[in-house]
Amino acid sequence: MTDLNPLLRQRRSTRVFDPDHVVADADLASLLEAARWAPSAGNSQPWAFLVAPRGTDAHAGFVDLLASSTRRWAPSASVLIFTLHQTAYDDGEGSDLVYSDYAAYDLGQAVAHLTVQAGHLGLSTHQFAAFDHDRLAEEAGVPAHWQVTTGVAVGRAVESEVGLRTRRTLAEIAFGARFGVPHE
Numbered sequence: 001m002t003d004l005n006p007l008l009r010q011r012r013s014t015r016v017f018d019p020d021h022v023v024a025d026a027d028l029a030s031l032l033e034a035a036r037w038a039p040s041a042g043n044s045q046p047w048a049f050l051v052a053p054r055g056t057d058a059h060a061g062f063v064d065l066l067a068s069s070t071r072r073w074a075p076s077a078s079v080l081i082f083t084l085h086q087t088a089y090d091d092g093e094g095s096d097l098v099y100s101d102y103a104a105y106d107l108g109q110a111v112a113h114l115t116v117q118a119g120h121l122g123l124s125t126h127q128f129a130a131f132d133h134d135r136l137a138e139e140a141g142v143p144a145h146w147q148v149t150t151g152v153a154v155g156r157a158v159e160s161e162v163g164l165r166t167r168r169t170l171a172e173i174a175f176g177a178r179f180g181v182p183h184e
């Protein structure tokens with residue numbers, strides 16, 4: 001990983017967040033700006049975010065929706081962000097809502113940009129799927145044509161992670177002209 005940009009090389013899904021760290025308004029705004037300026041198919045920008053800094057009523061409500069595995073580490077992050085992407089929508093009346101087949105892809109890329117911006121600010125992130133998606137949609141009043149997708153905990157890491165991290169090799173994921181055959 002030596003040739004990687006340090007923001008990418010040092011990124012970890014942090015499991016221990018500083019429970020006293022408060023995210024500055026300007027930092028939170030810049031995280032969301034990083035997501036906002038991500039590319040998307042046809043500039044459809046098919047994403048939305050529910051944002052709850054620790055200590056707010058919204059945060060307390062969101063913590064309630066976390067699976068027990070997530071509740072062990074996510075509540076102490078400085079902010080919880082839930083991500084949504086648009087889904088195909090037909091109200092029978094020619095809705096002008098933008099929808100793209102690539103909405104999930106675009107949301108993922110927007111969140112990736114957010115994680116890099118977090119690193120730039122000295123913050124860490126941990127994305128998660130283990131929470132009650134349906135209850136969040138209901139309690140937050142998410143319209144039917146939006147899909148609750150993931151959560152992102154953002155805060156200051158208080159550990160230096162030493163656990164072994166593994167990935168599939170490049171030969172297993174990067175092919176040439178034929179699937180399964182590594183590129184030169």
Ligand SMILES: Cc1cc2nc3c(=O)[nH]c(=O)nc-3n(C[C@H](O)[C@H](O)[C@H](O)COP(=O)(O)O)c2cc1C
Pocket residue numbers: 011012013014070126127128129130131150165
């Ligand atoms: C869509 C998505 C869902 C995830 N869900 C969870 C989760 O529910 N709980 C958890 O502890 N980590 C979750 N993770 C974090 C992954 O486990 C983590 O990214 C992976 O193990 C690689 O570790 P690293 O991010 O430290 O490189 C999720 C990550 C993504 C991108």
